[in-house]
Amino acid sequence: MSLKGAVLFGQSGGPTSVINASAAGVFLTALKHEEITGVYGALHGIHGVINDNLIDIRQEDMKELELLKYTPAAALGSVRYKLRLHKDDPTDYYKILDTFKKHNIRYFFYCGGNDSMDTCHKISKFMKEVGYECRIIGIPKTIDNDLMCIDHTPGYGSAAKFIATTISEVILDAISYTKSRVTIIETMGRHTGWLAAASSLATINGLGPDLVYIPEIPFDVDNFIEDVARLYRENQRVIAVVSEGIVDENGNFVLEKSENVEVDHFGHVHLGGVGYRLANEVKRRLELQTRVMELNLMQRCAAHLTSKVDVDEAFTFGKKAIEQALKGVSDSMITLRRTRMNYKVEYDVIPLSEVANHERKLPREWMNERGNNVLPEFVDYALPLIKGENRLKFEKGLPRFAKLKKIKV
Numbered sequence: 001m002s003l004k005g006a007v008l009f010g011q012s013g014g015p016t017s018v019i020n021a022s023a024a025g026v027f028l029t030a031l032k033h034e035e036i037t038g039v040y041g042a043l044h045g046i047h048g049v050i051n052d053n054l055i056d057i058r059q060e061d062m063k064e065l066e067l068l069k070y071t072p073a074a075a076l077g078s079v080r081y082k083l084r085l086h087k088d089d090p091t092d093y094y095k096i097l098d099t100f101k102k103h104n105i106r107y108f109f110y111c112g113g114n115d116s117m118d119t120c121h122k123i124s125k126f127m128k129e130v131g132y133e134c135r136i137i138g139i140p141k142t143i144d145n146d147l148m149c150i151d152h153t154p155g156y157g158s159a160a161k162f163i164a165t166t167i168s169e170v171i172l173d174a175i176s177y178t179k180s181r182v183t184i185i186e187t188m189g190r191h192t193g194w195l196a197a198a199s200s201l202a203t204i205n206g207l208g209p210d211l212v213y214i215p216e217i218p219f220d221v222d223n224f225i226e227d228v229a230r231l232y233r234e235n236q237r238v239i240a241v242v243s244e245g246i247v248d249e250n251g252n253f254v255l256e257k258s259e260n261v262e263v264d265h266f267g268h269v270h271l272g273g274v275g276y277r278l279a280n281e282v283k284r285r286l287e288l289q290t291r292v293m294e295l296n297l298m299q300r301c302a303a304h305l306t307s308k309v310d311v312d313e314a315f316t317f318g319k320k321a322i323e324q325a326l327k328g329v330s331d332s333m334i335t336l337r338r339t340r341m342n343y344k345v346e347y348d349v350i351p352l353s354e355v356a357n358h359e360r361k362l363p364r365e366w367m368n369e370r371g372n373n374v375l376p377e378f379v380d381y382a383l384p385l386i387k388g389e390n391r392l393k394f395e396k397g398l399p400r401f402a403k404l405k406k407i408k409v
Contacts, residue, residue, distance in 0.1 A: 002035055002326075003035065003106050003107075003133065003135065003326075003328075004035050004037060004106070005035075005036070005037055005038075005104045005105060005106025005107065005134075006036065006037050006038030006039065006040060006103055006104050006105050006106065006107070007026070007030045007036050007038065007039045007040065007105075007106075007107040007108075007109070007322070008040045008041075008042055008049065008054065008100075008103070008105045008107070008108050008109070009023060009026045009027070009039075009040070009041055009042065009057075009076070009108075009109045009110075009111070010041070010042035010045045010046060010048060010049060010076065010108075010109070010110050010111070011023065011045055011074040011075075011076050011077070011078045011110075011111050011112065011141075012045040012046065012078055012079055012080070012081075012110060012111065012112035012113075012115070012116040012119065013078060013080060013112040013113045013115060013116055013141070013142065014078070014113075014142070014143070014300060015072065015073040015074040015078055015300055015301065016072070016141055016142070016143050016154065016155030016158070016159070016300045016301075017072040017155065017158045017159070017162075017300060017301055017302055017303050017305075017306050017310075018072075018141075018154050018155050018158055018306060018310050018311050018314035019073075019074055019111060019141050019154070019155060019314070020068040020069070020071045020072070020073070020074070020075045020402065021068065021069045021070075021154070021311050021312075021314035021315045021318070022111050022139050022141065022154060022314045022315065022317050022318040022321075023041075023068050023075060023076065023111070023318060024065055024066065024068040024069045024315055024318065025314070025315040025316060025317060025318020025319040025320075025321070025322075026109055026139070026318040026319075026321060026322055027039055027041075027057050027060075027065050027068070027318075028065055028066070028319075029318065029319045029322040029323070030057075030107075030322050031057070031058070033322070033326065035326070036107070037104060038056070038058065038103065038104070038409075039056075039057040039058055040054045040055065040056060040057060040103060040105070040409055041054065041055045041057055041076045041406075042054055042076065043055060043076055043077050043406070044076070044077035044078065044079045045076075045077070045078055045079035045081065045110070045112075045116075046079060046081050046083065046092075046096075046110070046119055047079045047081060048076075048077070048079075049095075049096050049099050049108075050092050050095045050096055050099070051095070052095075052098070052099045052102065053408070054099070054103065054408065054409040055076070055404070055406045055407055055408055055409060056407050056408075056409050059405060059407045060404055060405055060407075061405075064402045064403055064404055064405075065402070067393065067400065067401060067402035067403075068402045069311060069315055070303060070306070070311065070390055070392050070393070070399075070401070071303065071401040071402040072300075072301040072302070072303040072306075072401070073301050075402060075404055076404075080115070081119075082115065082118075082119075083118075083119050083122050083123070085122070086122065086125070086126050086129075090126075093122075093123070093126045096123060096126075097126075097127070097130060097132060100127075100132060100134055101132070103409060105134060106133065106134050106135065107134070107135050107137075107322075107325045108120075108123070108134055108135070108136045108137075109136075109137050109138075109139055109318075109321050109322075109325070110136075110137075110138055110139065111138075111139040111140075111141045111318075112138070112139075112140075112141055112142070113140070113141060113142035113144065113146070113147060113153075114142075114146065114147060114355070114356065114357055114358065114359060115357070116138065116141075117138045117140075117147070117333055117352050117355045117356040117357075118356035118357050120136055120137070120138040120331075120333070120352050120356075121138075121331065121352035121353060121356045123136055124136040124330060124331040124352065125331075128331075134330075135325040135328070135329065135330040136330050136331060137321045137324060137325050137329065137330065137332055137333065137334065137349075138332070138333035138334070138352055138355070139317050139318060139321050139333070139334055140153045140154060140317065140333060140334065140335070140355075141153060141154050141155050141314075142155055142156070143155045143156055143158075143159035143188065143195060143299060143300045144156070144188070144189060144190070144192055144194060144195065145192070145194035145195075145360070146191065146192040146194065146359045146360050146361075147333075147355060147358075147360060148354065148355050148358040148359070148360050149333075149335055149350045149354055149355055150333075150335045150336060150337075150350075150355075150360075151336055151337050151338045151345065152336075152385055154310060154313055154314035154317055155300065155310065155314070156194060156195075156310070156385065157307040157309055157310035157313075157382075157385035157386050158302070158305065158306040158307045158310045158311070158386075159195060159198065159299045159300055159302075160194075160195070160198035160201060160307075160382055160385060160386050161201075161305050161306070161307045161310075161386035162295075162298065162299055162302040162305045163187060163195060163198045163199050163201075163295060163299060164198055164199060164200075164201035164202045164386065165202075165305055166185075166295060166298075167185065167199045167202045167207065167208070167209055167239070167241065168202045168205060168207040170183060170185065170239065170293065171202070171207045171208075171209070171239055172207065174237050174239060175237070177237075178236070179236045179237070180236065180237035181237065181288065181289040181290055181291045182228055182232065182237075182238045182240070182279070182282050182286075182288050182289070182290045182291070183237075183238065183239050183240070183290070183291045183292075183293065184240050184241075184242060184275045184278055184279050184282075184290065184291070184292050184293070185199070185209070185239070185240070185241045185242070185275070185292075185293045185295065186241075186242055186243075186244055186272070186273075186274060186275035186292065186293065186294045186295065187199070187241060187242070187243055187244065187295055187299065188243075188244055188295070188296075188299055188300075189214070189215060189243035189244055189245050190215070190244070190245040191215050191245055191359055191361075192214070192215060192216065192243075192245075192359060192360070192361055192362055193212075193213075193214020193215055193216055193217075193243050193362045194362055195243065195299065196212055196213065196214050196241050196242065196243040197212060197214060197362055197366070197367075197374045197378050197382070198382060199212060199241040199374075200212060200373070200374035200378060200379060201379060201382055201383060201386065203379065204379065204383070209239045209240060209241045209373075210231050210235070210238050210239050210240060210373075211224075211227055211228070211231070211238065211239070211240040211241065211372050211373060212240075212241045212242075212367075212372065212373050212374050213240070213241070213242045213243060213246050213371075213372060214243050214246070214362055214367065214371075215243050215245040215246050215247055216361050216362050216364065216367075217364070217367060217371035218247060218248060218249040218251075219246040219247060219248060219254055220248070220249070221254070221278075221281055223370075223372075224240075224278065224281070224372075225281060225282065225285050225286065227240075227370075227372055228240065228282055228286065228288075229286055232286070232288060240278075242274060242275060242278060244272055244273075244274055246274060253274075254274050254277065254278075255272075255273055255274040255277060272294060272296070273294075275292040275293070275294060276292050279291075279292045303392065303399060303401070304392065304399065306390050307385060307386045307387060307388060307390075308387065308388025308389055308390050309384065309385055309386070309387050309388050310385065310386075311390055312388075313336070313345070316347065317334050317336075317347075320334050320347045321334050324349055329349050331351060331352050331353075332349040332350060332351055332352060333349065333350050333351075333352055333355050334347060334348075334349060335347070335348050335349065335350045336348070343384035343387075362378075363377075365377065366378040366381075
């Protein structure tokens with residue numbers, strides 16, 4: 001199973017607060033193996049591979065590579081780029097092959113979500129077709145928690161911890177007054193409600209939201225107004241959490257009814273702003289004061305609130321990727337499954353074809369009958385993922401994050 005050659009690692013899609021922990025797992029493990037002749041990072045994901053824009057990880061300081069474990073965002077730079085099918089346009093594929101041959105890349109690891117696993121799978125198939133031996137493994141990453149064939153994805157636990165903490169703080173602020181506003185908090189979540197549902201973790205301290213709306217359940221504005229009116233009469237305040245990707249009964253984004261939206265390279269609609277649309281409905285119909293909060297990028301880059309479980313698992317994903325590739329595994333993604341209710345996990349591999357371009361939805365049975373709040377079954381699932389705190393290194397009162405030299409190959 002021994003294959004002598006270099007390792008190449010890239011990052012793709014929306015960054016997370018722990019994506020660099022996976023990078024650290026790859027780099028620090030790869031540097032220990034004699035059969036690995038070089039360790040490289042691709043700047044801005046697959047773009048860096050296509051354009052031969054690589055950095056030499058062997059020239060980085062070890063202490064900086066260690067700090068990657070606690071550094072948010074994509075240290076190598078990320079990208080959203082969809083490879084066309086090889087039969088439609090082979091141009092990018094042959095550029096990737098040229099880069100691989102030039103640097104004797106025999107191990108390629110790509111860290112990302114659904115679309116990134118699709119990229120991995122396409123490259124893997126192409127390399128087999130042209131007869132170039134290269135072991136290709138996907139490393140999961142997404143705060144959306146929507147990858148198939150895995151209990152949960154690295155990045156989700158920390159995002160959930162940040163959301164639940166922020167919700168608690170907002171609620172404490174709201175109850176400082178005898179009469180408050182209707183507060184609408186918008187989370188990320190294009191097609192799934194895992195992030196919005198995470199707000200309910202605050203219920204364990206009695207500080208959960210009053211209402212939670214997710215994309216898996218068709219959203220009805222009239223029902224929303226009815227829910228808000230009832231709860232405001234009872235409590236003189238309402239905290240509602242809504243996913244940016246909620247849709248109506250026809251599957252259309254609620255946001256699209258009032259906004260001209262753009263799309264990215266993957267054809268995904270740029271979302272954000274649905275909270276303001278709903279706030280306007282509350283003002284117009286109920287004549288109540290409103291406040292809107294978009295948690296936005298902080299959901300994925302709040303390193304000060306990362307979960308220790310999440311960081312440790314993300315690092316292990318990178319480590320396992322190297323170990324599996326050295327054993328001969330390819331065209332696969334590292335996965336994990338929960339083995340005990342008191343939270344134990346096991347790592348494994350799954351074919352990329354079973355993961356690419358599929359989405360895992362939040363189970364309907366974890367939402368109440370009306371579809372406007374989360375049930376305890378979800379809390380039982382998610383609570384172990386936010387456990388533990390990380391001791392960040394501080395300098396002059398601020399976190400000290402990794403500073404890579406990024407010396408070009």
